[in-house]
Structure formats: structure tokens, C-alpha cells
Amino acid sequence: MTGPRTRAHGLLAWGFAVAVLLYLFVPVAVTVLFSFTTSPRLSLPVTGLTLDWYEKAFSNPLFTDALANSLILAFLSAVVAGVLGASFAFGVARLRRRTRNILLTAGVLPAIVPALVLGISLALFFQEAGLSQGLRNAAIGQALVGLPFVILTMYARLETFDFSTLEAARDLGASPWRAFRDITFPLVRPSLLGAALLAMALSLDDFVVTWFNVGSRQTLPVLIWGLLRRGIDPSINALASTVLLSLVTLVVLAKLLNRKKL
Amino acid sequence: MSRFAVEVIGVAKRFGKVAALDGIHLTIRPNEFVSLLGPSGCGKSTLLRIVAGFEFPTTGRVLIHGKDTTRVPPERRPTNIVFQRGALFPHMNVFDNIAYSLKLRKWPKPRIAAKVEEMLSLVHLENLGHRGATELSGGQIQRAALARALAAEPSVLLLDEPLSALDLKLRQQMQIELRAIQRKLRATFLFVTHDQTEALVMSDRIAIMNEGRIIQEGTPQEVYTRPVSAFASGFIGETNLLQGIVVSTEDLVVTLAVGEEGHFRAKTSLPLAPGTRVTLSVRPEAIRVGVRESSGNGQGMLGHIGEVVYLGSRIRIGAVTRNGAVVWADLRDDEAEGLKAGTPVVLSWAPSAASVWAESSD
Missing domain, CATH: 2.40.50.140 (Nucleic acid-binding proteins)
Known part of the structure; x- marks a missing residue:
């Protein structure tokens, strides 16, 4: 910049930033807002506030069933992606630089495969393998979606991990298992939990891969999509807001856990 | 019982096609302070790790107090090691770090506490037992690491360039202290360093290494005044x-x-x-x-x-x-x-x- 920053310049910059943020957040805000309004239509001004839509949603057996399925899938993919991803990161971290980079890239690559391709490929694969659609197939697909993120998170932690502490533990009389229990696990636990929560969030959020593989079962995103096809009902806003709240919580927790570094 | 604390007999170590060690013979008597001195990549750390049990030799044998420990894993050897950067357990305080080996041996609590206190005063860290391992200065880390290794009562203490990360003044002070501790405990020390002054100051005997071999072995005076090769004379002084x-x-x-x-x-x-x-x-x-x-x-x-x-x-x-x-x-x-x-x-x-x-x- 050459000249002094004028007041007009400053206002313009602020205005622009606010416009971008509005663009980002208004659709979400509208959904959350209308999950609390008395009017059955999306209209302004807001005439009154209510929790009726939440009550309606939570008393709907379709919703509670989908919620239960979503939670089961989220838990499964957190465990599967967490265990597989952490083990992979541990193995890779000990390799020579070249091999390590190749394996790491390969392990993370599925993250950029379009979900549509992933969903269809899995569906075809399961069909060939004779595995009928259902929660099992969806769980496998969702864990696959979360795995690259777990690998990245865990590898980032292990990059600063002092492996000589493990040798020290062995040297002082600990068996390999004991050294893992006393040293490795406590040290990577925050990152592992963070990575698992991230996998959980990705699972709760996933629609495409799930939709191709879950068959006639419902998860929250699949249910919302189904209900939307029959027209907007404010209880959908309540559903979506519920999903949103759980996702934000999971991601914030994951971030906090990963910030705690030793 | 053997006359020697450590006997390294014809040890060679290859990593793939690279020979890290070749035909190493080394004996250490009880209560002796022996230094392995050499430039980086000469194999001195590999030799130390073989004695510690982190690596197994390709050929040759390692005896500790007459017992063949060539293929014994580190947790079942009477050796303990002090690492270059301490390798303290970062999620434990100093007390728990030092007590770790004793807890594994299921010592009763009062006995552990007494031993840890003894070690803390030996390395001049009294009153720092509660301090977290990540809240220590460089010198304090190495003192705590030394206390942790000594608490396990090793019959041979191995030290892998433990002073190299410290600044000169602190290093010189720690050299004197380390030597005093070794004399006081009448312990056997095997010390790895690339610093010739350090080796001269502390050792009873120095083994100069280059390219995977020991090229000269002797008292500090012998290796300084009667070097056997141009490399030895150039490396020491x-x-x-x-x-x-x-x-x-x-x-x-x-x-x-x-x-x-x-x-x-x-x-x-x-x-x-x-x-x-x-x-x-x-x-x-x-x-x-x-x-x-x-x-x-x-x-x-x-x-x-x-x-x-x-x-x-x-x-x-x-x-x-x-x-x-x-x-x-x-x-x-x-x-x-x-x-x-x-x-x-x-x-x-x-x-x-x-x-x-x-x-x-x-």
C-alpha cells in the first residue's frame, strides 16, 4: 500500500469480510433459527419461539431409529478408523523417509477420492462379495472415509514423539507391552481420542457413501434427505440442528485434545 | 564369575550392506570408566546399543559378568542407559521417572521413596522430585536421567553422549561430577563421546573408534602420548x-x-x-x-x-x-x-x- 489507509477503505474491507461471513453462516443460522419458531413456514418476522419441533422430531420413531443407527455407525467407525489409523501411523513413523512418505501419501489419498466414486465402488464391491446392504456395509464405508484423517492426525503427533522414551522404558525393565501401556498409550491418548472424534464427526455427517451402502436402513442424514423430498417440515430443521450441534461439539473437542501436546 | 564386567567378543554389525561394526573386541573391568571415542558414524553408539540390547550383533558375542547376553532383550539385562537427550517420560514427574524401574520390580512404597531420595541427592536434585519432566533445564534433565538409570542398580551403566547437548561450562562441571559419582558408587561406566577432552578428563581407559573398528585402546595418557596412527593422533588433541x-x-x-x-x-x-x-x-x-x-x-x-x-x-x-x-x-x-x-x-x-x-x- 502506498497511501495512508482512509476511513472509506477500512469500511469497505470490513463490509467485504462481513458479506463473506454472512454467505458462510446465514443458511446454517436460518435452519437453526427456524427450528425454534412457532410458524410452520420459513417466514419473517419471527412471531414466537417454541421447542415443539424438537419434541415432534424426538417423538418420531423414524427419527429415534435413525439417531440410534447414526450413533452406532459413528462409534464403530471411530473405533475401526482409530485402531487401524493409529497402528498404520506408528508403523510408518519408524520407516525410512522415502518409504514413509510414499506410504503416508498412499494412506491419505482416499481423502481426495470423490465420495460419490467411493460410495458406488464400495456398493459394487459389496455386491460382488455377496455382502447385502445394511449397517455393516455403511460402517465399513464410513470407517474408510475417516481413516485418512486419523492417519494424518496420529502421524502429526508421532512426528514429535520421542521414541527413545520407549527404549528407556524397556531398558528399565518394561516388557514391550508394559512400555506401551505405561509410556506410549498415555502419551498419544489425547491425539488418539481427538482423531477418533474426528472420525465420529465424519461418520455422523456422511450421506453419500452411507446412502449407497446402507440399504433400507436410516441414518440421520439419509432420513433428512428422505423427508426433504416430501417437503420442508420445520421438524427437519430440528433434526439438522441436532446433527449440527453434535458435529460442532465433536470437532471442537477433537481440536482441544490435539492442542494438548507434550 | 568373570573377571570382566563386559566382554565384547568379535562383534560385527551390518545394516543391510553397510558394515557399522567390524571385529570389535573390548573388555571392561569392574569399576572401570571406559570411553568409546570417535567421530560421528564410527559405530560407537551402535556398539553401546548392542551392549544395552537395543541391537543384536550380526556376529560375535557380548558377555556381562561372564553371562552371555548376546540375544537377551534390554529389559532382562543388568545394564542401564543414559540417553543423549535424557529421554525422560514427559508425562511423569522426576520422582516417578526415577521410581519407574523400582515399581516394575514391585518394591514396597517406602523402599522406593527412600531409594529415589537417595538418587535425587546423589545427582543434586533434592526438592525437585515433584517437578514435571518437561519443566527441567538441560542439565537437570541429564541429572534426572542419570538418577533414573542408577536407581535400577545396573552392574554396568551405559552413557550415550549424555553431555553433548549442554553448554561448555555446564558440561565441564558435569564431567567432574560424573567421574565423582562413578568413583563413589564404584560402578562400571561405558561412556560414548565424540569429544576428546571429555574422554581424557573422565576415563580410566579410552577406546578410539573409526569406521567400525577400535583403532587404539589405552589410558588417556597412552593414547595421547603414543598414538598408533595419524587418525588417532589427530583425533586426540x-x-x-x-x-x-x-x-x-x-x-x-x-x-x-x-x-x-x-x-x-x-x-x-x-x-x-x-x-x-x-x-x-x-x-x-x-x-x-x-x-x-x-x-x-x-x-x-x-x-x-x-x-x-x-x-x-x-x-x-x-x-x-x-x-x-x-x-x-x-x-x-x-x-x-x-x-x-x-x-x-x-x-x-x-x-x-x-x-x-x-x-x-x-
């Missing part, structure tokens, strides 16, 4: 190296011709036949520098002073010989009086102050 040809050998004193500089004598125990090409090594502090009055009388090497460097405790003279080589000599203030660049000088040394070896031996 500073030295002047001169090439020459043997003229005659008589009563362990060899006479050799150095270029056109004349004949010099050096003590040797090697059988050197006349005509052998040899390298002569003389330490800077062993060289006498005299002002040359005439063109010389065959006693000593002729040259003129090229440089005078003030080092504080002494003065270093760089003398240029007639064929252009530079010979360095360290003198006291009074010895260097009147010497300045350009002064014609004659350099000489006692035969016993010079070492000589056949040129190919390295």
Missing part, C-alpha cells in the same frame, strides 16, 4: 604430521629423513626397516623454537615464523619450513618473547616426544 623415510633403527629409536629438512629421531616399538615410508607426529607443546643465528648445523628443522597466534594461556607459532609445510608450536609467554613473523627459527623436539608409524597403518 592436535598434532603436526610429517612424512619421512626410515634411515636406521637402533635401540627403539628410529632415525628418519624428512624431505630435505634433515634427519630426525623418534622413539618407536615398531620394527621399521630402513626405506619404509613413515609418518611422524609431534604435539605442538613438544616443539622447541629457537631463533636461528646462522644457516643451521643439522640439529632441527629450519624455517621462519609465518604466524603468531595469541591463545591466552599460551602462544601458538606457525613456522613455515623450507618446503612450505607449516609446523605449529605452542609456547609460554616467556618462550615466545622476541618471536615475530619473519624471524628465522630452528625447530626441535625430544625423540621421546615424537611418535612414528608406517604410512599405511591407519
Whole structure:
């Protein structure tokens, strides 16, 4: 910049930033807002506030069933992606630089495969393998979606991990298992939990891969999509807001856990 | 029971096609402080890790107090190690770090507490037991790591360059303390370092390593005054190296011709036949520098002073010989009086102050 920053310049910059943020957040805000309004239509001004839509949603057996399925899938993919991803990161971290980079890239690559391709490929694969659609197939697909993120998170932690502490533990009389229990696990636990929560969030959020593989079962995103096809009902806003709240919580927790570094 | 605390017998270690160690023989007596000294990549750390049990040798055996431990994993060896950067458990405080091996042995709590207190006072960390491992200074980390290793009551303590991350002053202080602790506990220490001063200050015996082999073993005095090769003399302290040809050998004193500089004598125990090409090594502090009055009388090497460097405790003279080589000599203030660049000088040394070896031996 050459000249002094004028007041007009400053206002313009602020205005622009606010416009971008509005663009980002208004659709979400509208959904959350209308999950609390008395009017059955999306209209302004807001005439009154209510929790009726939440009550309606939570008393709907379709919703509670989908919620239960979503939670089961989220838990499964957190465990599967967490265990597989952490083990992979541990193995890779000990390799020579070249091999390590190749394996790491390969392990993370599925993250950029379009979900549509992933969903269809899995569906075809399961069909060939004779595995009928259902929660099992969806769980496998969702864990696959979360795995690259777990690998990245865990590898980032292990990059600063002092492996000589493990040798020290062995040297002082600990068996390999004991050294893992006393040293490795406590040290990577925050990152592992963070990575698992991230996998959980990705699972709760996933629609495409799930939709191709879950068959006639419902998860929250699949249910919302189904209900939307029959027209907007404010209880959908309540559903979506519920999903949103759980996702934000999971991601914030994951971030906090990963910030705690030793 | 063996006479030796550690016996390394014919150990070789290959990583793929690279030979890290080759034909290593080393014995350490109980209560001895032995240093493995060498440049980085010479295999000294690999040898230490083999004694610790982190690596198994490709061939050869390792005996600890007469027991074959070649393939015994580290947790079942009577050795403990102090790592270069301490490797303290970062999620534990100092007390729990030191107590770790004792908890694994299921000692009763009061006994553990007493032992940890004893170790803390040994390494001068009293009152820091509650301190987190990540809240310590570099020196405190190494003290805690030493206390942790010693608490396990090793029959041999292994130290992998534990002082190299510390600044000079602290390092010198810790060298003295480490030596005092070793004497006090009457313990066996195997210490790895690339710092020759450190090895000289602390060791009973030094093994100089290069390219996977031990090239010389002896007391600090032996390796300093009687290096067996150009590498050994260059690695321990500073030295002047001169090439020459043997003229005659008589009563362990060899006479050799150095270029056109004349004949010099050096003590040797090697059988050197006349005509052998040899390298002569003389330490800077062993060289006498005299002002040359005439063109010389065959006693000593002729040259003129090229440089005078003030080092504080002494003065270093760089003398240029007639064929252009530079010979360095360290003198006291009074010895260097009147010497300045350009002064014609004659350099000489006692035969016993010079070492000589056949040129190919390295």
C-alpha cells in the first residue's frame, strides 16, 4: 500500500469480510433459527419461539431409529478408523523417509477420492462379495472415509514423539507391552481420542457413501434427505440442528485434545 | 564369575550392506570408566546399543559378568542407559521417572521413596522430585536421567553422549561430577563421546573408534602420548604430521629423513626397516623454537615464523619450513618473547616426544 489507509477503505474491507461471513453462516443460522419458531413456514418476522419441533422430531420413531443407527455407525467407525489409523501411523513413523512418505501419501489419498466414486465402488464391491446392504456395509464405508484423517492426525503427533522414551522404558525393565501401556498409550491418548472424534464427526455427517451402502436402513442424514423430498417440515430443521450441534461439539473437542501436546 | 564386567567378543554389525561394526573386541573391568571415542558414524553408539540390547550383533558375542547376553532383550539385562537427550517420560514427574524401574520390580512404597531420595541427592536434585519432566533445564534433565538409570542398580551403566547437548561450562562441571559419582558408587561406566577432552578428563581407559573398528585402546595418557596412527593422533588433541623415510633403527629409536629438512629421531616399538615410508607426529607443546643465528648445523628443522597466534594461556607459532609445510608450536609467554613473523627459527623436539608409524597403518 502506498497511501495512508482512509476511513472509506477500512469500511469497505470490513463490509467485504462481513458479506463473506454472512454467505458462510446465514443458511446454517436460518435452519437453526427456524427450528425454534412457532410458524410452520420459513417466514419473517419471527412471531414466537417454541421447542415443539424438537419434541415432534424426538417423538418420531423414524427419527429415534435413525439417531440410534447414526450413533452406532459413528462409534464403530471411530473405533475401526482409530485402531487401524493409529497402528498404520506408528508403523510408518519408524520407516525410512522415502518409504514413509510414499506410504503416508498412499494412506491419505482416499481423502481426495470423490465420495460419490467411493460410495458406488464400495456398493459394487459389496455386491460382488455377496455382502447385502445394511449397517455393516455403511460402517465399513464410513470407517474408510475417516481413516485418512486419523492417519494424518496420529502421524502429526508421532512426528514429535520421542521414541527413545520407549527404549528407556524397556531398558528399565518394561516388557514391550508394559512400555506401551505405561509410556506410549498415555502419551498419544489425547491425539488418539481427538482423531477418533474426528472420525465420529465424519461418520455422523456422511450421506453419500452411507446412502449407497446402507440399504433400507436410516441414518440421520439419509432420513433428512428422505423427508426433504416430501417437503420442508420445520421438524427437519430440528433434526439438522441436532446433527449440527453434535458435529460442532465433536470437532471442537477433537481440536482441544490435539492442542494438548507434550 | 568373570573377571570382566563386559566382554565384547568379535562383534560385527551390518545394516543391510553397510558394515557399522567390524571385529570389535573390548573388555571392561569392574569399576572401570571406559570411553568409546570417535567421530560421528564410527559405530560407537551402535556398539553401546548392542551392549544395552537395543541391537543384536550380526556376529560375535557380548558377555556381562561372564553371562552371555548376546540375544537377551534390554529389559532382562543388568545394564542401564543414559540417553543423549535424557529421554525422560514427559508425562511423569522426576520422582516417578526415577521410581519407574523400582515399581516394575514391585518394591514396597517406602523402599522406593527412600531409594529415589537417595538418587535425587546423589545427582543434586533434592526438592525437585515433584517437578514435571518437561519443566527441567538441560542439565537437570541429564541429572534426572542419570538418577533414573542408577536407581535400577545396573552392574554396568551405559552413557550415550549424555553431555553433548549442554553448554561448555555446564558440561565441564558435569564431567567432574560424573567421574565423582562413578568413583563413589564404584560402578562400571561405558561412556560414548565424540569429544576428546571429555574422554581424557573422565576415563580410566579410552577406546578410539573409526569406521567400525577400535583403532587404539589405552589410558588417556597412552593414547595421547603414543598414538598408533595419524587418525588417532589427530583425533586426540592436535598434532603436526610429517612424512619421512626410515634411515636406521637402533635401540627403539628410529632415525628418519624428512624431505630435505634433515634427519630426525623418534622413539618407536615398531620394527621399521630402513626405506619404509613413515609418518611422524609431534604435539605442538613438544616443539622447541629457537631463533636461528646462522644457516643451521643439522640439529632441527629450519624455517621462519609465518604466524603468531595469541591463545591466552599460551602462544601458538606457525613456522613455515623450507618446503612450505607449516609446523605449529605452542609456547609460554616467556618462550615466545622476541618471536615475530619473519624471524628465522630452528625447530626441535625430544625423540621421546615424537611418535612414528608406517604410512599405511591407519
